Each structure stands twice: as structure tokens, then as C-alpha cells.
Amino acid sequence: MLPSRTFLILVSIVCGSCTALYLAFFSYYKTEEVLAAKGRLALYKSTLESEIERVSYFPYVLSKDAHVIAGTLRKDRQALNERLAEFARRSQLDAIYLMNTDGVTIATSNYNEKNSYLHSNYSFRPYFKEAMKGQVGEFYGIGVTTSLPGLFISAPVYAPNGEIAGVIAMKLNLRRLEEAWMKAGENVLLSNADGIVLLSSNPQWRYKELYDIPPARRDEIKAVRQFDKIQLMKLNWSRTSEDQATVNEVPYLMVKQDLPARQWTLHFFASERSIQVQAWSLLITLIVIGSLIFAAWQVKKTRSIGAALRESQADSADLREANRLLAVEIEDRKQAERRLQRTQDELSRTSRLAALGQLSVSVTHELGQPIAAMKNYLTAAEISQHPPKASLITQMSALVTRMENITKQLRFFSRPGSKEFEPVNLQDVLKGSEELLAVNLKAANVQYECHCPDQAVIVRGNRLRLEQVLTNLMRNAIDAMADEGVPVLTVTISAEKDQGVVRISDCGPGIGQSTIRDLEEPFYTTRASGEGMGLGLAISTEIIKEHGGTIHAENRQPKGAAFIIEVPLEQEVKDA
Ligand code: ADP
Numbered sequence: 001m002l003p004s005r006t007f008l009i010l011v012s013i014v015c016g017s018c019t020a021l022y023l024a025f026f027s028y029y030k031t032e033e034v035l036a037a038k039g040r041l042a043l044y045k046s047t048l049e050s051e052i053e054r055v056s057y058f059p060y061v062l063s064k065d066a067h068v069i070a071g072t073l074r075k076d077r078q079a080l081n082e083r084l085a086e087f088a089r090r091s092q093l094d095a096i097y098l099m100n101t102d103g104v105t106i107a108t109s110n111y112n113e114k115n116s117y118l119h120s121n122y123s124f125r126p127y128f129k130e131a132m133k134g135q136v137g138e139f140y141g142i143g144v145t146t147s148l149p150g151l152f153i154s155a156p157v158y159a160p161n162g163e164i165a166g167v168i169a170m171k172l173n174l175r176r177l178e179e180a181w182m183k184a185g186e187n188v189l190l191s192n193a194d195g196i197v198l199l200s201s202n203p204q205w206r207y208k209e210l211y212d213i214p215p216a217r218r219d220e221i222k223a224v225r226q227f228d229k230i231q232l233m234k235l236n237w238s239r240t241s242e243d244q245a246t247v248n249e250v251p252y253l254m255v256k257q258d259l260p261a262r263q264w265t266l267h268f269f270a271s272e273r274s275i276q277v278q279a280w281s282l283l284i285t286l287i288v289i290g291s292l293i294f295a296a297w298q299v300k301k302t303r304s305i306g307a308a309l310r311e312s313q314a315d316s317a318d319l320r321e322a323n324r325l326l327a328v329e330i331e332d333r334k335q336a337e338r339r340l341q342r343t344q345d346e347l348s349r350t351s352r353l354a355a356l357g358q359l360s361v362s363v364t365h366e367l368g369q370p371i372a373a374m375k376n377y378l379t380a381a382e383i384s385q386h387p388p389k390a391s392l393i394t395q396m397s398a399l400v401t402r403m404e405n406i407t408k409q410l411r412f413f414s415r416p417g418s419k420e421f422e423p424v425n426l427q428d429v430l431k432g433s434e435e436l437l438a439v440n441l442k443a444a445n446v447q448y449e450c451h452c453p454d455q456a457v458i459v460r461g462n463r464l465r466l467e468q469v470l471t472n473l474m475r476n477a478i479d480a481m482a483d484e485g486v487p488v489l490t491v492t493i494s495a496e497k498d499q500g501v502v503r504i505s506d507c508g509p510g511i512g513q514s515t516i517r518d519l520e521e522p523f524y525t526t527r528a529s530g531e532g533m534g535l536g537l538a539i540s541t542e543i544i545k546e547h548g549g550t551i552h553a554e555n556r557q558p559k560g561a562a563f564i565i566e567v568p569l570e571q572e573v574k575d576a
Contacts, residue, residue, distance in 0.1 A: 018283060025279035033253055033275055034243060037268040041257040044188060045266055048177055049259065052151065055091060055172055059155035060136065062087070062096065062168045071098055071107050072157055072165035081111040094143075094150050094171040098157070101166060103128050115146045122169075126224050127154040131167040138262070140198055141226040143171065149198070150174065174199055187252065187269035194221065196232060198264070205247070208235035244272070345517070353542070371403050421547075423570045424463045425456040426493050426500050432463070433470040437478070444478050444487060451492040458570040459500040461547045466567070469543050469551075472536040473504045473563045479527070480508030480561065499549075499566040507560040516541070516553045516563075 062068050071080040077098075084096045088109035095117060097108035103123025110116050122128050122144075130137030137154040150171040159165035181188040181201035189200035195211035207230050213221070221227065237247040245254040251272040258265050378396060430450065434441075441448050459466075474489065481487035484507055492503040511519065518524065520541040525534030544551045549567035556562050 018287070021286065022279055022283050025282050026275060029275045029278045030253060033270045034255055037253065037255040037270050040186065041255055041266050041268045044177070044181065045257050045259060048174070048190070051174070051177065052172065055093060055170065056153055058091060058093070058096070059153050059168050059170055063155040063157045068098060068157055068168055069159065069165065072100065072159065077107040080107045081109070084109040085111070088170070094148065094173045096168070096170045099128060099167045099169065101132065101164060106166070117145055120145055124224060125152065127152045127169060128167055130154065131156045131169070132164060134164065140192065141224070142228045142230060144225055144228050147228065148173065189267045191265050191267065193263035196227070197235065205235060208233055210235055210237070245269070353538070371400060374400055421460050421462055423458045424461045424466060425458055426502060427452050427456060429463055429466045429470055430491060430493060430502070432467040433474055436471050437474055440475065440478055441489070444482065446478055446481065447486060447488045449488065449490045451490070453494060457493050457495045457500045459547070459567040460570045461567060465543045466547070469540040469565065470502065470504070472540045476536060477504055477506035477508065477561070481506050484508060495569060498569050500569050502565045503562055505556060505560060505562040510555040510559055510561045511553050512555070516551060519553060
């Protein structure tokens, strides 16, 4: 997978910043190092100069010494030798020696050493020549006798007649300074006007040439045996900038300090690698600190996101719980509404029935007396000698019977329900209804089918009232099938769980979209005027309720209706 553009930009920014920081750190440490080097060089310069200044007047002072002057003339110089030795020891000089005008050493502080200067001729040395001209001579070179380097300073010794009688010279060893530079662990070198390294903390750099030396000058150096047997070679170095150089391919910072009095130059080389290491160390430290801060920030951020997530999860859990409670409450309210609706329905029905009860009291009262009178009248007409026309009597009789039936039905509502319950066999109840409807069944040519179990289905109730219910329902079924070619009425009795069940089915038109609640409304009827009062189902529902049972109606397939009654089974029978 290729890294994304943003990632590449980020990496570039980080790399760029690191490079810029590294360069800034490098420049800072370089400036610091240059300053420190300049300070060190100033110190080394003053140390070197003061070391030379300390002894530079000794030859002049000694040239005025009576013993030295006498030494140029006398043969016995042992006392002078000892005097010079004592002087050299006290002033920490390598040697102090007296030469005659030919350049031969006639007295010296190292008279009793193996490499004594005694009898050696130094007339070829520039410092001798300078002194013979009456001047103070100065020369740095390697001793031809001892092979040790040093700074030679000389002065002429004048005889009492004013003529130069000899030359007094001394040799100062500067290697002590070199050792101090070495101990400090610093790369320092001292070069002369020819660019030849006289002293160096690094022994490999000593007596190397910094610059090209013209052949003529090289011959001069050889003539005065400045470096005696040492083979001068070029130092493998090059300057890369004003303050940078490489020596033997190693990069250094370079600082110079001139010593104009002797045309010498001090060079200080500071390792560039140590500056690079310092710059890298600081950069890496910064990167590590930055990474740690970034990591800590990330951890803090992750924690706060986690906390916010947990909080929002807790909130949503609360919200879910609140929603759930709301849903439960809504369901409770719906149920309460349904209960309320049912109660209201029940109440209005009950109040209608109560009103009907009152109505029936008055109707029966009102109808009772005329009926009785008409009955008496008819009885009288029957027994009189002039009987009325038979058709009138039949009509009136039918009318009266009908009126009586009405009052009988209405009386049901005016009477409180009978509480005289006893174990009743539903098959016995059905038998009673069958007997009552036998004529109707025959007249309507109904095919009657009865499905009853072998054992009795006993419920607790009032046999006559239950009979009234079955009769009502069976009569309704017969009436509903009036237009059917083959009317079939089926009655099934069964015991299901703790209920006695009677199912009355027909093949009539069915009840359509109506429910039992619609049908049981008092005075609801679809029959022609005068054929039904719409009270049968209202009465039947009331009776079944008294028995703690239920009644409901449904359509059959392909056609017809079924009315199902359920009444609780007699307890003892159930338990048996
Ligand atoms: P009525 O028989 O005096 O009309 P009911 O209360 O017994 O009064 O019946 C009310 C109405 O219920 C009937 O008019 C009729 O429309 C309907 N009904 C009752 N039984 C059936 C049935 N078996 N098939 C179709 N409709 C019926």
C-alpha cells in the first residue's frame, strides 16, 4: 500500500525541521567551540611568550658578568663551567654556554654531561652570527649535539677593550608547553615563519610543513641545520573554510593566533566530530522529549475520548431505559384505555338493560290487564251461543299468544337472575330444546345433526335458563336458513379444558362483518317487522354471563354462522 499524501508531507516536515534544528545546533556549538578555542589560544600564547620573556635577557645579563668576560681570556674555566651550570639549573634552561669568536664552545653548563657542548663549533648557527655582529641572536632549532629542540638566544661578550671576545648563548626547552597541551587533550601546534611545525601536542604533526617552502629557503634551512637530520615533509591537511580544515582526512575547526615578535603562529584544532556528536545528542534528546510529550498527549486524548465514549454509552443506556419505560407506560395506557372502553361499553349496555328492565315492568303492567281482559272476552265468546267468526277468534288468539310471549320475554329483564344453580348435564339441556323446537325443525324441513360425547358434560347452572339460550340460538339458526334449499343445523357438545362447550352451526347467510357485541344489542334485528324483537341474543348473553361463561359468533366456510357457548364445568366433575 502506498503511503498517503498527508503522511508524506508530515514526514517531509519532520525531516526538514530536524535538519534545520541540527544545523542550528551545529552552528551554536561551533560558535561556542571557536570562542573556547580562542580563549585557549590566548592563554597558550601568553604562556609561551612569558616563558620566553622570562629568560630572554639572561644572555645579555651574563655577557656583562665579570666571570664570563674573564672566561673568554683565561684558560682555566672550570669555575665558570660550574657557575653556568648552577645558573642553568636555577633558571630551568637546557644549557648556557660560552663560545670564542670562532664559534667553539669554551665553557658550558653541561660540561660534565655525555652530550656536552664543550669544544663544539656553532659558528654556522644564525644566533652566533647575529651575536658576532653585536646583536642579540634568536633561533629555534634542533640541537646538533643533543638532537633536542630548543630556542637559542645569544648575546656578544665584549672584552674590556671594547672588542667582541666571544658569544654567550642559552638554550630554552619549550617541550614542556607541548606536554601541557597534550595533557589538556587538545590539538595545538606552533609553526614558524616558514610554516614548519615547531611544537605540537600531536607528535605526528611535529616538523611537518604547512605550506610549500621555496627551494632557496629550503637550502638556507639546511645550511644552518635548523632541523639537522630530520626529513621535513608536508602535513596532509587542507583548509575547507575560514575556520575549518581537515588533517589526515579528519575534519576540524581551526583557530589561529599570531605571535608577531617571532613570526610564529599558534593553531588550535577542535574536533568537528565532537561538535556533530553534541548537536546530534541535543537533537535526539529533543526528539525523545518531543515524542514523550506527544505520546503523553495521545494517551491523555485517548483517555478523554474513552471517558466521553463511556459517558455517551451510559447516556444512551439511560435513554434506552427511558424509552423502554416509556414504551411500557404507553402500553399500560393503551391497555387502560381498552379497559376503560370495555367498561364504558359494559356500563352503557348495563344501563340500557336497566332501562329496558324498567320499561319491561311498565310494558308488562300495561299489557297484562288488556291481555287478561281479552282472554276473558275470548273465553266468553267461545262459550256464548253466538260464537264469533272462527277466523277472528284464531287471529285474536294468535295475537294474544304473541302478546303473551312479548311480556314473557320482557319479564326476563324485570326479574333478577335466578341464583338457584345445580349440576346440569348439557345433553339434557339440549334434549329439552330439541323437544321445544321439534315442530319448527320439521316445518322448516331442517336436517338436524347432533354430536354429543358418550359421557355427560356437567356444568353448574340453571337448566331452564340454559335451555332458553339453546332454544334461542337454534331457533335463530332455523330462521336464518329459511331460504336455504338444504338447511342443516349442527349442534356439538364437548368438554374442553375446564369448559363445557356447545357449538350451534348453520348454513345460512352468516353474520357478515357483525360481532356478537353488535348482535346482542337489545332490539337489534334483521327480521321483518313483527317477526323478531331483537331480544333473543341479548337475553342469551345475559344468561350465559350469569353462569360465568362466554358466548361468541363467527362465520363458517363456505357459508353459515356458528354460535359458541362456553360455561365452566362443574368443579366436582372436573376434579373427579
Ligand atoms: P331476533 O331473532 O328477534 O331478531 P335476536 O337477538 O335473536 O333477535 O337476533 C338478532 C339478530 O341477529 C337477528 O335479527 C339476525 O340478524 C342475527 N342472527 C341471529 N342468529 C343468526 C344466525 N344463526 N344466522 C344469521 N344471523 C343471525
